[in-house]
Amino acid sequence: MNTKQNAEKPEIILTGDRATGPLHLGHYVGSLKQRVTLQSIHEQTILVADMQGLTDNAHNPKKVSSNILNIVADYLAVGIDPSKTTICLQSQLPALAELTMYYNNLVTISRLERNPTVKSEIQNKGFERSIPAGFLTYPISQAADITGFKASLVPVGDDQLPMLEQTNEIVRKVNSLAGRTVLSECRPLLSNASRLPSTDGKNKMSKSMGNAINLGATEKEISVAVKSMYTDPNHLMVEDPGKVEGNIVFTYLDAFHPDEAYINQLKEHYRRGGLGDGTTKKILEECLQDMLRPIRERRGEFLNDKAQLVDILVKGSQISREKTAEVLFNVKDIFGLNIF
Amino acid sequence: MNTKQNAEKPEIILTGDRATGPLHLGHYVGSLKQRVTLQSIHEQTILVADMQGLTDNAHNPKKVSSNILNIVADYLAVGIDPSKTTICLQSQLPALAELTMYYNNLVTISRLERNPTVKSEIQNKGFERSIPAGFLTYPISQAADITGFKASLVPVGDDQLPMLEQTNEIVRKVNSLAGRTVLSECRPLLSNASRLPSTDGKNKMSKSMGNAINLGATEKEISVAVKSMYTDPNHLMVEDPGKVEGNIVFTYLDAFHPDEAYINQLKEHYRRGGLGDGTTKKILEECLQDMLRPIRERRGEFLNDKAQLVDILVKGSQISREKTAEVLFNVKDIFGLNIF
Structure with a gap:
């Protein structure tokens, strides 16, 4: 973590998790601990990315929907404080879908196919030519997330750097279209924690592989x-x-x-x-x-009081809806579409 | 036009135009005249497709924004009656963008690349591998439009039939995921008017080619x-x-x-x-x-009273926002995302 930046001024941080499983020790070391620190220094939003989770799980949507509240409980359990961190649900923020539609016109298919992160994920998932359109284009949706919150700093692993490069490419295209700075580029916040290996030392940690220790493990x-x-x-x-x-x-x-x-x-x-x-x-x-x-x-x-978890998401999503709607307004303005 | 259907029960009709230029005699013969007839028999919505217009004009957005009100004036001038036909603006309907995001996960890139209509448009526009993601995926966005309005009948030229096939494929996938009929398939309404040629007899009619007679021509x-x-x-x-x-x-x-x-x-x-x-x-x-x-x-x-044109779009979009939000709710329900 680059502490030099902290001393200067609070950054807008966007971070989040695909809602495709409960969080585990890998998340704890790789991001959750850092978020607990960051929430006292910066303006932090955590996006529970249910729509992104569906990009490769549309045929098994329960994998996503059943994990949303679990993840919020994970956050709270490790010390993320909803009075300091805004926790919101991606599917509750229509402006992100709309921004994605506009950005989709600024990125070519071949550019998406060159994205190294997506490339290796496509290989890992064995998609070959049967890639869902939503999966190939999810870096654009991620750019909508990041810019929709005006995030200046995005905590990522180094394997995610191509995602931020794609986001900043879109930012530059939008600004060039506008002839002025409408969106700002973001910077990565690389964690200095090394990636925690799976318990079998072989694969990526995952619940289905039985090689991860979940935060809620008995x-x-x-x-x-x-x-x-x-x-x-x-x-x-x-x-x-x-x-x-x-x-x-x-x-x-x-x-x-x-x-x-x-x-x-x-x-x-x-x-x-x-x-x-x-x-x-x-x-x-x-x-x-x-x-x-x-x-x-x-x-x-927390899981015994689901109404409280929902309430946290409702409040966080309400705040986030306003923030992202403002950015959407600015982007639509470039396209001359704020007619009424 | 298949008049047999009319006798039975009113259909829900969705039709529309890409807002990329004023309408001309080709539109008049091919669709506008038919719409004037249909509005008295069926429940007709006309979508001014500004977002679809941007899929291949993002770098020249004025081409879209400057034509929105012109097109509404064209509609009114030929006899489309806003008290019978709902006229709405695509960019005012966030549910369509959200539906597109969900449907994007149900269609593969290779399926999109096989779409004959898109294939020939890509050739005509000389996109080759530089196809904007929004352009390759616009059949999915069109499926969102059609299903978002629960359209049962869609007036198309026969070159657009692959679009409806794509829509119905998505409908079947959604219903299969749901295990019940959430969306209904649509049927094409083929016009019996033959396509009006351009004045030079050579190319597709277009304002930029100078081979079309616009409805507002002096x-x-x-x-x-x-x-x-x-x-x-x-x-x-x-x-x-x-x-x-x-x-x-x-x-x-x-x-x-x-x-x-x-x-x-x-x-x-x-x-x-x-x-x-x-x-x-x-x-x-x-x-x-x-x-x-x-x-x-x-x-x-009509163009001298732009406030009236805007008012028609505002009212039509308000009605359409409610209709499409209902369909979005039903689709999100399948994915288990109506948590609050």
């Missing part, structure tokens, strides 16, 4: 997940020297254990031999149980 | 257009026999002259020789001047 789920974690496959006997690099248990200890010095001692011990995986896993499990217990409890309380 | 413009009309290039001397087929003057006389028997006499005379192009053009010009004079005058009066 005590048992945490225990099972830690016990099945990938360590050093050559570390067969407790006495053997073990490898710390690529050992997921140590990666998670680095990410979550509060006592760095103690973890360094453990690493040395593990390297020279005499420290079993059972022991390191026990230490990690205790650490994760301690950390996740209060989050799980708060999450459960 | 007396002088009509005169110049008729005098320059393509006739029979081998009919050099008045005494020579002339060809009626492909002779644009006769095509226009067929389309516009009220006295069919008289035109048949003229055709015979022209065929056997002794009838000069100057004479046939004079007859056509008189006929067009008589027909277009009152239209031009009414058009001018």
Whole structure:
């Protein structure tokens, strides 16, 4: 995180999550912790991206709809405060759909097909030529989100940088059409946390792969997940020297254990031999149980009061509807369409 | 026009024009006359498609915005009655943009690329690989228009049939997702009027080609257009026999002259020789001047009272906003997104 910017003036931050599953420890390390910090310094909006979630889940829409309130509960449970952060629902903001329609005319299909992030996602999802139009064009919809909120700073992983480049290309096209600055370019806020690997050390974390620890995971789920974690496959006997690099248990200890010095001692011990995986896993499990217990409890309380979660989304979406409508007005003005 | 349907029950008709230029005699023959008849029998909405007009004119938006009120004046001048026909502006109907976003997820890029109408338009416009995303996907936006108004009958030329096929494909997908009939398929209403050729007999009619006679054409413009009309290039001397087929003057006389028997006499005379192009053009010009004079005058009066035109669009768009919002609600329901 670039703290230099903070000292100067508050930024408008837009961030969010595709509503396609509950949030997990990867989200916690990669974005949620950062958001909790940012909400006290900047003007932060979190967009629950249900419409973007549908771009590759239209045939299984429950995957999206059933996760909306879960995600809001996740946010609150980790300390995102709706009095500091606006939490809103994408499908409640028609101006974003309308902005997308206008921007769609400024981006060519071949430009979209060159987007490296989309390219690799298309490969991962095995879409080949059967890409839904909504999926190929979702970078345009994302540009509508970012500009619709006048976001100046967008927290992203470096794999998402092409998305911001696409957004800024659209910004420049819109401004060039207008002959003046109507929209402002955004800057990425790269997290300095490295990406948390999945518990099996192989794939991207996902609930369906069973290799992620959700924020709402039960005590048992945490225990099972830690016990099945990938360590050093050559570390067969407790006495053997073990490898710390690529050992997921140590990666998670680095990410979550509060006592760095103690973890360094453990690493040395593990390297020279005499420290079993059972022991390191026990230490990690205790650490994760301690950390996740209060989050799980708060999450459960929030989910017991769904009316409150809905109310937070209603209020956040109302504020966001006004903000995004103003940007839509400015963009429609360029096209001469504010006739009445 | 299939009159059998009329006898049964009123249909919901959606029709409209891309707002990219003033309407001309081709529109009059191809759709406007039909609409004047339909408005007394059916529930007709005319959509002034400004957003669709932008899909290939985003870099010249004045071409769209400057024509919106002209087109409304054209409608009124030919007898479309806003108390019988709802006239609305596409950019005023956010539900259409939102529906498009949902439908975008149900149609693949390769399906869009196979659309014969879009294919030939891409060729005509010389887009090649630089097709704006909004242009390739406009059949989806059109499906949003048609279903957004629950249109059962859509007046089209036969070149537009693939658009309705695309719409009905989306309807079936939506219904299959819902497991019940949420949207209804539409049927084409094919005009029995043949397509009016351009005055040069060569190209598609367009203002920029100078080969169309606009509804608001001045007396002088009509005169110049008729005098320059393509006739029979081998009919050099008045005494020579002339060809009626492909002779644009006769095509226009067929389309516009009220006295069919008289035109048949003229055709015979022209065929056997002794009838000069100057004479046939004079007859056509008189006929067009008589027909277009009152239209031009009414058009001018309407354009002198722009507040009235805006008011018609405001009222029509208000009614249409409610109709389309209802359909959007039903579609969002399938995706489980009516949380609040």
